[in-house]
Amino acid sequence: MQEGRTIKVGVLGATGTVGQRFITLLSAHPWFVIDALGASSRSAGKPYAKAVKWKQSTPIPSAVREVGVVECVPEHFKDCAIVFSGLDADVAGDIEAAFRSADLAVFSNSKNFRKDPHVPLIVPYANPAHFAIIPQQQALQSPPLKKGFIVTNANCSTTAVVIPLTALERAFGPIESMLVTTMQAISGAGYPGVPSLDILDNIVPYIGGEEEKLEWETLKILGGIAEGDDGVKAFDMHARHPLRVSASCNRVPVIDGHTECVSVRFARRPPPSPQQVREALAAFTPDAQTIGCPSAPRHTIVVHEEADRPQPRLDRYYQDGASVSVGRVRQCPVLDIKFVVLGNNVSIGAATSSILNAEIAVLKGIVVTK
């Protein structure tokens, strides 16, 4: 990025919870400048501050208070080099497809295209190599696209766990089995989301579709890209070393921050020791850090030594929630190693991942910024 350059961006679903988080982060971003805010026709035409029911603990950034909200149609976003989507799943599919067709680069936090065989599902610290599928995605549209594409980021509970798993596979080779029990914050369900009567003084040991997402997305993200004889690329779903994933997902009365208890078994014998695991996690330095993404934290994985950490309330906002915390690395009597992961579901688990993906795409020339 050239010093002092700015890049115009838009936000779809700007009044929702993910949209509010996008706006909070983008308002302080060194490169990106908000050019358009899209929401439903009910909000369109109003100044942003009137259209939104703001629920963040910092005030609405003054630069967007008076910005007029527009409908989510491409013509209002034609000056945007990047469009971030925080749309609800019930509308995200059609709108994001329309934006791509209009040759716009869409970075989506929604689930609709995550399973698409030509759309990468990118956790910025884990698999930015999957951007390699973009040219094929563009070529397959009719007419073929020059600039437009869709990139998705992962579900919040998946994101938290695949970051340490990536570090472990790089250091110690393939993981064979992973058993994870999550304790997920209420903000993961959006607003109004979880009724208070369901969660105060309670645990709900079920989140619809979450376990399937966590089990499936992990395979797509940790897997590679295989190229057929015909040159067609496909996600291999960790096929060379089959990985079994078992997830149990729980909702807990925590506002922000997903805590996950993880046990893994490595293919390679003997497995690494807890101390080797701790060191590999602490040393993990993904491309996002080295190529200069402004939203990358100083430490991607913060390894805690205290017996009772990480804890969501104390650790979720560290480094603006752009890192994950790991603690309690120890031997697992059933698999090999167990540990606790904490990821901030509204930051690295959502908007921060989209923004980091866009930063990587800018730095690698995948986004056309003129």
Added chain:
Amino acid sequence: MQEGRTIKVGVLGATGTVGQRFITLLSAHPWFVIDALGASSRSAGKPYAKAVKWKQSTPIPSAVREVGVVECVPEHFKDCAIVFSGLDADVAGDIEAAFRSADLAVFSNSKNFRKDPHVPLIVPYANPAHFAIIPQQQALQSPPLKKGFIVTNANCSTTAVVIPLTALERAFGPIESMLVTTMQAISGAGYPGVPSLDILDNIVPYIGGEEEKLEWETLKILGGIAEGDDGVKAFDMHARHPLRVSASCNRVPVIDGHTECVSVRFARRPPPSPQQVREALAAFTPDAQTIGCPSAPRHTIVVHEEADRPQPRLDRYYQDGASVSVGRVRQCPVLDIKFVVLGNNVSIGAATSSILNAEIAVLKGIVVTK
């Protein structure tokens, strides 16, 4: 039990949280009548209602309000056929030993004697067969005892999970591996216990000593009793079929009720299906039910069909907390079967277990009631 007979009992640690729970349950008990309430010398001499900082959601039973609290010395309890102990671990060891030496039958909720090779660790629905060690325990004291002994019940998080494990081993043979992640209520830590600043809007992924307790106690409870050539009995710790247990214990902002996500692998192949597991759990009928323990519930294991149950707030008080709830029985992609268990830590996880153990001991003639 002969119709209309009553049995005098005492409570040690009567002003503590477990003691309060003992008193609440015993005040409504058809057989047991409170004869003595023991606490520290600071409380001794006061009427119970003045000595206690009552924290139950039902008022102090009127029958004990004016009972004078005594010190925890055997002479004040000599009319008691049974002494229940809710003492803190820092004093329980000496006091319970002294009571046993005075030929009193002690049913303890404390951890001090759980690892003793001659003291049974009994979960009433799981291993009442371990009462068989009592004669040996009595014979080993000097002088040998006629009526006195110590019986312990298990840690609250252990109790919840060993009940369904017992049902599964009876139906499908030995379990080979068990991985459990607990989400434990604050009442498990007693009063004052967990500071509110540590747990409001938070998870603490660590409870000192809890994982070791859960891993170790499970083996003692699910194991049998081996008899040497010399006729000496010993707990076999599930030795004939080694069982690997891995526990991750978390404190959560829930008042009562431990929720546990469990995965198991059976020795026998092929393993049972989820539906077979559900049926075996629902059909489980331990001795405590069939021999007529008044505190036994109608259904020992309540199997939930709804996708989002059990939940502590909705299910913990069912059957006065004397049963456990199991839900979400499904296949585990890593081990065989996974499910969610809910046990009320202050009922079946604590005082209710002690009382049921005492009921079994009365019905089997192990307690001498004249």
Added chain:
Amino acid sequence: MQEGRTIKVGVLGATGTVGQRFITLLSAHPWFVIDALGASSRSAGKPYAKAVKWKQSTPIPSAVREVGVVECVPEHFKDCAIVFSGLDADVAGDIEAAFRSADLAVFSNSKNFRKDPHVPLIVPYANPAHFAIIPQQQALQSPPLKKGFIVTNANCSTTAVVIPLTALERAFGPIESMLVTTMQAISGAGYPGVPSLDILDNIVPYIGGEEEKLEWETLKILGGIAEGDDGVKAFDMHARHPLRVSASCNRVPVIDGHTECVSVRFARRPPPSPQQVREALAAFTPDAQTIGCPSAPRHTIVVHEEADRPQPRLDRYYQDGASVSVGRVRQCPVLDIKFVVLGNNVSIGAATSSILNAEIAVLKGIVVTK
């Protein structure tokens, strides 16, 4: 009531939260027998257990599990001597009016008719004398009714405070000013009600319409009935001794139980002392107790001496939530006396009040039970 007689009753809005509470209470009632359960057309035709999303901490009463839900039309309720309504305000007006027109006796927990000049707003321990308006209400319908009428009970936050105010006015004459700050439980907003993101680790110092309701309803309930020269009766709104009421209503993260800090100034000088107030509250014995209502508690107002009581979690379920708790009675440096009231909003603040009103109406012959 004649020994062993039963009275058929119906419940409108049977699947909602108030309806669930009605069903829980009525299933254990000595007189009333559920004959019909009404809900929306979406639920009609289904067995109750399938139609309801049950949210109580006791299971669905077995007697109603298989009862077929019907639509809320009078013909399905023609055998009911009493119809309890837990309908939402958006539909309660038309449906309750239709039931009255069909000559049915409706005891409603909804707000729609509370301001009607011919409908009594009755808190059972405060103003059962207002049943006297019923003949006029019946005469004014066309055609005039013989058995049908509507009786409402008060808003939950009003109910808690008017009970001690009634006791105080009886003992010490008119109150001149009352300032109340409420801390209201989330269950007061129904289900799904308050989003968890709005209330976890938070206070919301506003509940739409609540302050106006509390200020207005208090006047109607504590006031008398004036009779004009033409014999027409009207509620006098405490007109002979104008009463100023100021309410500040807050939502707090408590599941059940509204806590209210109250200050009052009496017309009579000098005002009573705190001790006189305590004694008057403890001695308060409304008609509901003396005439034999089965749902009346032994103590209508429980006066606490401990400095830190009442507390919702510890005191809300005492006497099945049918009483109110008062504590911290002390001098107010600005008005005369201040104290804290706790009322269980889902019991005496809702369904229990309706049922008590019906019991009074039965005992006084206002309901025709053949």
Added chain:
Amino acid sequence: MQEGRTIKVGVLGATGTVGQRFITLLSAHPWFVIDALGASSRSAGKPYAKAVKWKQSTPIPSAVREVGVVECVPEHFKDCAIVFSGLDADVAGDIEAAFRSADLAVFSNSKNFRKDPHVPLIVPYANPAHFAIIPQQQALQSPPLKKGFIVTNANCSTTAVVIPLTALERAFGPIESMLVTTMQAISGAGYPGVPSLDILDNIVPYIGGEEEKLEWETLKILGGIAEGDDGVKAFDMHARHPLRVSASCNRVPVIDGHTECVSVRFARRPPPSPQQVREALAAFTPDAQTIGCPSAPRHTIVVHEEADRPQPRLDRYYQDGASVSVGRVRQCPVLDIKFVVLGNNVSIGAATSSILNAEIAVLKGIVVTK
């Protein structure tokens, strides 16, 4: 302050919750540099990071991690121009007196000297004029002091309410009566503070000593200083216009931020309208802002127009918690005007007030900084 100058400061009670907050704020302060950290003899000698059980949601500032903790004796603080005290009340009296005797300037958050007739109780936006008592305080010590003194700041619940009261008295003359009901955060009780079993799903309508403090401190702060014929100065406790204050204090399950419902009656008739009150509050600009205190916020009182604000979770961290929020300004049917105040008890309600008091003292030359 001269550009680039720094002032050495010390912190007493550095490992406690108030001490941790002092350290967090001072580490980012433009003038003050931490020179000494004092704690109990148990902590003395250890590096700060080992001595403290850190409970803030930002990490320990790196500059203090390795600072060696010292005992709270003046010789270790002799280079400090200012000593901030976050000591517990049981030790603060003796230690702070000793520091003053050693000619050190102590800014204390503890309650011990608040009632001292020669010690000012200063809320920085309300009564910095009370610094005028300092020379008399110094002269009365034997030997008389040149630089040493004690200044206290107010209790957290008092601080929040006296700030708008100050604004109102300046605009509309004396207040005659004030009735306040507080809903106070758990962090106000320090750590470990409130047991979670006492506050989860609960309200505690009592905080020991809090109501007396709020009632008494308000008079000292809002009152002036009277000078006798002998030239001796004394706090007049608002004597020229007697002010009646009635407080009801509640503990609520909120982590940070005290919410207070306030009703006031003015001496002047007619009283101001709600709109006039809103404008006066928003326009309030205390000296701390105009003389250039670096910790003063841009807006001392933030006036909210939305019906449901302020809320602790959304508004407590605005402007680093150095302002107070007021909302719901409306007529009170009993007194004149009522409104809701929110003050961050750990910021403006504690350490931030001490630091602002020190900044004012520096700028006014009351602290000797060489």
